[in-house]
Amino acid sequence: MLDPTPTGPHSGGTPLLQTIGLTKRYGDFLANDSIDIEIWPQQIHALLGENGAGKSTLVKTIYGLIQPSDGEMRWQGEKMVLSGPSEARARGIGMVFQHFSLFDNLTVAENVALGLDGKESFKDMSARLEQVSNVYGLPLDPRREVWQLSVGERQRIEIVRALMQNPKFLILDEPTAVLTPQEADQLFVVLQRLKAEGRAILYISHKLEEVKRLCDTATILRGGKKVSTCNPRAETAASLARMMVGADIKEVKAAAGRKTTVPRLVVNDLGMEPDDPHGVKLQHISLELKGGEILGIAGVAGNGQDELFAALSGERQSMDPGTVVIDGQAAGHLSITQRRKLGAAFVPEERLGHGTAPRMKLSENALLTGHAASGMVQRGFINTAATLKTVDRATEAFDVRKAKRDPEAASLSGGNLQKFVVGREILRNPAVLVVNQPTWGVDAGAAAVIRQALLDLAAGGAAILVTSQDLDELIEIADRIAVMFHGRLSEPLATADASREKLGLLMGGSSLAEKETAHAVGA
Amino acid sequence: MQLVLEKRAERSNIIALVSPLIAIGLTIVTMSILFAILGKNPISALGVYFIDPLTDSYSLQEIAVKAAPLVMIAIGLSLCYLANVWNIGAEGQFLIGAVAGSWLAVETHGTDAGPWVLPAMLLLAAAGGALYALIPAICRVRFGASEILTSLMLVYVADLFLDYLVRGPWRDPAGFNFPTTAEFDPVATMPILIQGGRLHLGAIIALVVVAAAAVLLGRTIKGFEIRVVGAAPRAARFGGFNSNQLVLLTFAISGALAGLAGIIEVAGPVGHLQPGFSPGYGFTAIIVAFLGRLNPVGILIAGLFLALTFIGGEQAQIAMKIPLDVTKVFQGILLFYVLACDSLILYRFRLIFPSRQVHRGTA
Incomplete structure (x- = not known):
């Protein structure tokens, strides 16, 4: 050299x-x-x-x-x-x-x-x-x-x-x-x-x-x-x-002495065939997440994170109700709306087109995930004042910058839209939050706001599952980190024990590969 | 200098309103050229088409009579199109609705059945149209068949079925072998609103449908569901909305409205069931839906405008010997321009002048 x-x-x-x-x-x-x-x-x-x-x-x-x-x-x-x-x-x-x-x-x-x-x-x-x-x-x-x-x-x-x-x-x-x-x-x-x-x-x-x-x-x-x-x-x-x-970035602070409570999100031996031929098959996924705890899921993109999100959110349902348990209720067979009613909230990776309808107003996008569990709908009629109020509250609490009160989702910058999407869910005060790539493509200032909001929500007693490809982010906010590889999830490591080397090996599938006997993947 | 289309940051609401007007303007210019080529004076031809029908009460009533089925069908279609469901077979649902309603009129013909006959006919027609529309909807949901093709093909099935009925079992025995049913009894026809005129109850029903659709789309969660499934399917699934259910629902509603329009036409201005009683309302309604921006009030206006072209076309044929087919040409050109102008809602034209990149052509 x-x-x-x-x-x-x-x-x-x-x-x-x-x-x-x-x-x-x-x-x-x-x-x-x-x-x-x-x-x-x-x-x-x-x-x-x-x-x-x-x-x-x-x-x-x-x-x-x-x-x-x-x-x-x-x-x-x-x-x-x-x-x-x-x-x-x-x-x-x-x-x-x-x-x-x-x-x-x-x-x-x-x-x-x-x-x-x-x-x-x-x-x-x-x-x-x-x-x-x-x-x-x-x-x-x-x-x-x-x-x-x-x-x-x-x-x-x-x-x-x-x-x-x-x-x-x-x-x-x-x-x-x-x-x-x-x-x-x-x-x-x-x-x-x-x-x-x-x-x-x-x-x-x-x-x-x-x-x-x-x-x-x-x-x-x-x-x-x-x-x-x-x-x-x-x-x-x-x-x-x-x-x-152009400025110092605010350091994210975890509340001291966060206490974990009862298990709020439990996944029992979840398996699921992919619905598209190039998707990843989920196999034997188990995890337990207590209130007040943040579990990070690391992994290289395309190892089943999207499939896991769909299975947890109810975008895809399982035959077996016991595979996903939200706050003590078997929910594997429930739709995403029913899971929201149990107190779960979800933030997908893709902001535009998945988390929001790009060409619809923010108030309508508040309705998108809020229609099930809040006072936004009465006897089938939309309460426009309530949807606008959600927009205003999210704007204030998360410093969402926008040109007017209720613009189209697509007109916001990535960071501001992500603050709105995360804020929309946090304002519902969920018991369980499943979030995929919370700060992907978001500027550093907005990323700090979002990470802080996740820590604060956990401090309030919620259970949070964060999937991210950014190891630094997980190390910063998660209590434990597990790694996804080829549709399987490793045992979680306490963040203090999770060195980048260990995580990297898991991300490459090395320690899991020994356990895998029947399933020869793509080799 | 270069002309490019550039994406707008946000959809332009002004253009959304103006775009149909631009389209109508361009259509009129194109039609003028067409009239000139046909050897007719464009100014007087346009006068006959668009001005004359507005000057006498008969034509005004006739416009409302023709607009009613167009508007009802187009409202149903707009719900489908907003949900990204492509029902092209409204004409078939229109015919089947007419057949289903006429069944009762034929069965009760000559009996002393009471005033319940007409409401029952309307219900039967709506049910018949809805069931017929569910065929392509179920094929799409269960088998993934393209509803565009299946709904379109079912138009011809309906057309031939109607033809069979009026030439066979339902033919009027006293009808000199013409393929038509007997004239409907008074209890089986639409009540006239203006004494001695042609305006009938159908116009009121169309207005009620417009109002109901406006409330549905603007105020209810179901209407929101329809819009979001069409605008962002993945987000709709994330919102917990089931797009398959919505395919069935929008097809059923639009089929019911088309069927209702069918019986209103038969039991109204026509008075009996016969082949070819529809001047292609189910297809023209597609133009009405888009010209009206898939918006209920817009559709009402667009329906009246296209009804005007039907009346104007008839008058132009009589007064100036312009072929009636020119009306269809007009409607086709109009749809073309409407769809073209719609791109201006999300894009804008921009002239690009060459900056200082004069010394090109190296390398």
């Missing part, structure tokens, strides 16, 4: 890529405001910022997906105008997106072929694919179909596809968001190797510790503007976060 110190402008040389005053305007909104950035060969350059800071806009501009409104880009010192991504690829710019663009029912090789502009035969391409993946330690079987692969393997396809074009400059958008800590370590080895070969990497991430470990330079964006370019190793995670947010 190369000496990791070289950073910043190399004396005398020209940067590989340089942007000068790069600006992107959407109507009155400046997504990127006059951004100057320099990327040098053999550099891993971090791009940091909160959601909405303009990171995606910047990299999409560099990759030719959007046209800048103003400013210019220089490639190896020469002015560069890109009409589209294929031009960017022709110059040697590659990109790996956060959301994979893969066809589930095609093989690895077919997917790669679809993404390449080249004219080589399918056979040659497959051979080259195997060769590239072996050289970089990213093993892939070109003949496997994508739906059989884990998320980490799917990401490998995207990376190999980009590497097959032999890029001088590779952009990675939050590559570790979907990986276990161990998988992330493997990725870092690959990235260091690419750097040693003289390539440049632009690395987008929220994970500050990771950036400090991996990157030579960091550029921080906030509100569309560049705040600073610095050496991340010379900064602390707190100082980087302060630059991203």
Whole structure:
């Protein structure tokens, strides 16, 4: 490995890529405001910022997906105008997106072929694919179909596809968001190797510790503007976060001496077949959650978390009433409305389209989950005043910022809508709250408000089940953490004993794999 | 310079109201061109179509008579469409309703049955339409069959069934072999509202249906359920609403309303059951539903407007020898423009001028 110190402008040389005053305007909104950035060969350059800071806009501009409104880009010192991504690829710019663009029912090789502009035969391409993946330690079987692969393997396809074009400059958008800590370590080895070969990497991430470990330079964006370019190793995670947010983040405080009471949510040997062919089968899931307690469920996305949420909420019901027990009542066979009447509340991962109807007003979205258990409906008629009151109360209690009293859900920013969705449930004062990814895609300020609200609700005696892919979040708020892998749930660990290494191993399925004898999963 | 469609942050309520008007305007412009091509003076043709029917009491009553079934059917369809359920077979439900109601009229013909006959006919028609509409609904819920296809195909089944009845068992013995039932008895016909006119009770029923639908959609949890299932199915499931139940319910309501409209038409202006008594109300009502923005009051206005095109079309045929089919062309163009203009509710046009990217074409 190369000496990791070289950073910043190399004396005398020209940067590989340089942007000068790069600006992107959407109507009155400046997504990127006059951004100057320099990327040098053999550099891993971090791009940091909160959601909405303009990171995606910047990299999409560099990759030719959007046209800048103003400013210019220089490639190896020469002015560069890109009409589209294929031009960017022709110059040697590659990109790996956060959301994979893969066809589930095609093989690895077919997917790669679809993404390449080249004219080589399918056979040659497959051979080259195997060769590239072996050289970089990213093993892939070109003949496997994508739906059989884990998320980490799917990401490998995207990376190999980009590497097959032999890029001088590779952009990675939050590559570790979907990986276990161990998988992330493997990725870092690959990235260091690419750097040693003289390539440049632009690395987008929220994970500050990771950036400090991996990157030579960091550029921080906030509100569309560049705040600073610095050496991340010379900064602390707190100082980087302060630059991203523009203020100190309030620390979340758990009430001292929280007492646990009786079990309020019990799951007994829950199993469920998936309702779509690529879904995950839930197997032998058992847990017990007392009042005043927060149980975290960690795991890589796609290991059955969505299926578990559907089974707990009653979006899918079980034949056996005893599989889910809410506050002492067998509820496995009950609908979501009946479970709400027992005092349960639910917050799904997807805010728009699942938690709310995007094109309906907030008051109507308050009615969506509130119609069963509060005074919002009388003899089949809607009490509009009551629904509006819920909106006002949520707005006040959770600082929901919006343009008018009762706007459409889709017009709120992600963080504000999430505060409303969580607030809507907490205001009903639930006995049991099941929440999936409470702060996914939410800015740091809103995330702190939401986590605090969950802690306060638990302190009030509710039982809370939090599913999250953010280990730091779980460690911060959960009393115990269990891990989901291939539709099974591990024994929960007390948070104090749950090191990242232990959790990471569980997330990769290692300790569970020994128990699994009959069920050979996707191998 | 480039013209692009850009997504709006929030749906525009102004455009939602104006869009049907823009569509009507564009339709009139297109029709003028069409009239000119046909060699007719566009101004006088449009006058005959849209102005003349509004100037005499006979035509005004006739507009209301024609609007009543259109509005009733369209209200039912709007409930389906709001819930993302695509009932295209209202014409079939309309015919079956007419058949079911006429059964009683034929059975009691010539007896001294009392005034209970008409209400019973209305109930039978609504039940018949609802049951007929439940066929595609059940096929969709149980087997996942596309209700668009099945409901449409059942239109032709209903049409032929009606044809069989009036040529066979129900044919009027004194009807000189014409395929029609006997004229209905007075107790089996819709009461006339204005002495010597044609306006009948059906118009009042249509207004009651509009009011009921407005309350249902705006004020009740069931109406909310219908809207949310259509607007965001996954959120509706999360809210605890069962979309399969709603498919059955909306199909049943719209079938019942179409069936009711069917018997009102037969027992009203027509007076007996015969093949081809419907000028395609069940299909025209689809246009009414969308032109009225799937909103009850909007549908009332749209129903009156499309009834006007029927009357205007007849008058244009008489006065200017414009083929009656031009009315259908008009209705088709109108639906096309309505759907096109609706995209402006969520999107807006924007002119993009090239900024300083003049030196393109490198690379």
